[in-house]
Amino acid sequence: MRVAAAGVDRLRGFMAPVIDFEDTVVLLGRFPALAGLTMSVDPGHIVLLRGSNGAGKTTFLRTCAGLLPVSQGRARVLGFDMTVSRREVRPHIGLLGHGSQLYDDLTVADNLAFWGGAVGADSADQRAALEAMEVSPRLWNISVQKLSAGQRRRVAIAVLVARRPRLWLLDEPHAGLDRRGRDLLDGLLGAAAAAGATVVFASHELDRAEVVADTVVDIGGGRTLAATSLPRGTAGEGTGPDDD
Amino acid sequence: MMTELFVDAARVARKDLLIEWRTRVTINQVIPLGLLIEVVFAFAFDANRSLLEQGAPGLFWVGVLFAGTLVVQRSFTVEGPDGITDALRLSGFRPGAMFLGKAAAIFVELVVLEVALLVGVVVLFDVGLSDPLLLVATTVIGTAGFALTGAIYGALSLGVRVRETLLPLLLIPVVAPILLGGSRALEAAFGISTQPGWNWVGLLTVITGVYAAIGLVAFGPLMEES
């Protein structure tokens, strides 16, 4: 806990943190998936969550998205108090989970129009997002069901791009993507962080992830075990910690 | 503010209808099932012409109720996968817009179902039409009530593992008054009964209004957690 606290302190900048958890407990049924987690992330950072299966990474991401109630402790995301109200934060979140977030029976373009339209992304934004993930235009009018797993993943990421979230929460974003897809994603995350957005992602593919991230947070047993700054990631601009 | 609500509701409805258009579940499966229900009733009543004619309005609504429950079921099955339910919560759509949008799409699908069922009832049970306006008013308002109620209970059973059985148990007792009012009004519209039918349309309107109001208030909390 000492180590964790020291590491967390190093993350703090002079700006208000985007994520500010203190002794946060989150229950899944009766199971405390987060058991007093403390973490603070400043804007513009790209944070890699590292930890074994069941460490609490996914629960942490879902809590940040305002999808799970906080049982004990403090939790603020983008300035919203998650213990009181976790609805307001949601439209500012881009969450890439394990499950498909696309309607299988709709086309790629329909999905973009529906999810993007909800936050006012116009058709130019939608097209740009698909192009950014290099989803070939011949797929735009094909139903998602017929896409390969990797293509779906690209479309799901394109939906996030079109929605321009202030906080990106990604669970194993590289899984299922080919080399080119991963490069595109890394580029997008770097650009988002450079533009002031914040990225938190969980990954097991460390050699890949550590290139993008500027900070690594180790999670285990529903708590923060350690936080380490990395030498500036390839794409991360922003306020990298300066103590290495 | 208000227009935004309806614009978003239209987006949700359009999405649901697009899914139906692409998959044709209502057209290819639910409508034939509704017709099958009518035919099975004819078997049960031993194809007794006068009995079937007398019972036609009720049998029509029974078909709507059971086949319609499947329409509601289907409407919430597409929102069932974890990723979709989460994405809807994060989408920025207001709960009221989701409620009205889902209800509107269910309404449109039910109307298509009802047109088929009406033709079926006229052909199979040999009923005539004496008051077309009453027929239209009854089915439109009764269906709106059913669609709104269905959207509320669909959300209530969203994410529940036993949804397939829970939804009919919850929904059917609640829409029983629609069956009752709708059947009596249609008896007048078909000229089977001389009782006034428009009173029942009044009752259906009240039911529709009540459930529209409830849904707008309750849909937020219902979508909140699973």
Added chain:
Amino acid sequence: MSGATDRGDSRHLMTSSVATRILGWVGLAAMAVMALLGLVVSPRDRIQGEAVRLLYIHVPTIWVAYGSFVLTAVASALYLWRGSSREDRGRHYDRIAGAAGEVAVLFLALTLVTGMLWGRITWGVFWQWDARLTTTALMFVSYLGYLAIRNMPADIEARSKRAAIAALLAAVNIPIVHFSVEWWRTLHQKASIRSDRNSEITGDMFATLMFSLLAFTLVAAWLMIHRYRLVRLEEIREEEGLALAVSARRAEGVNA
């Protein structure tokens, strides 16, 4: 996490107290007295004969059931509107709503069974499509749905919230169903047989009816209090388990 430690300090807690033990015995005695009054002391009715004795169960149980439904609805409304601002997050209201709902369904089942037996003897049929009967039957099914929601496996707060909404919907639905069924019968059938016929209950019969209302109310109260306490104990057990679960969870991280 073993079962024994999980139970923690809640082991010595029970669902009974001195007051409810007395209440239980008084209720039991009242039921015995009611049986005596209803079966022996009170006279047979001039029109209904011995069947009138069924009404000493039928009428009080429906009153208690209706009262419990009102309690469920009020407690559910309080849960939705006041629950989040309370320290216990409205668990108190939720437990009242659940306990009352269960008792109401039980008593309504008694009402329906005794009513059908009474109908068979008096009308010659088990079931009349009369407004009260039909409404009651639909209500019974709605509240079975309510209990189904209460028992579904889900996060406790999500489940309570949905159950509360379902309870309010069921309550709103009672007048709608009643009105439409009432209207349906009056328009389409010669005046149906109404239970008004037993309005001539006086004297010993009236006293017996009132006494059995008291007896059933006592039993309902006893059942509700115990259901409430049982649910509370289950919740306490879960909360005591939580502290252990949190430390066990933290240890996972150290060992990893």
